[in-house]
Amino acid sequence: MRNSFNSFPFLSKYITTSAVTFSDCVIYKSKRLEFLRGLVKSLLVKILLTRLSSTTTVGVAIRTVSVGQLD
Known part of the structure; x- marks a missing residue:
């Protein structure tokens, strides 16, 4: 099995490259999903x-507190 792999170096290089590209894509998509979820x-x-x-005065207090935290 190892000898056949050595006889096709371009095949192993292709497999490695595609694996790296796939992992980068997965990482990018998961980061994007986290951003969208946020x-x-x-x-x-x-x-x-x-x-x-709009309905209660308690809501106004909550909103001012949350706005203060966002800034």
Whole structure:
């Protein structure tokens, strides 16, 4: 098995390159998913806080506290 691999160096190089590319792609996609998840969470929080603030004074207090934390 090892001898056949040595006779095709371009094959082993191709396999290594594709494996590295695949791992980079997976890492990039997972980072992107984390970013999107964070974005969705922040949007949901903003929507909930605006709904709360329009109905109650407690919501206004919560919103001012959260805005202070974001800055």
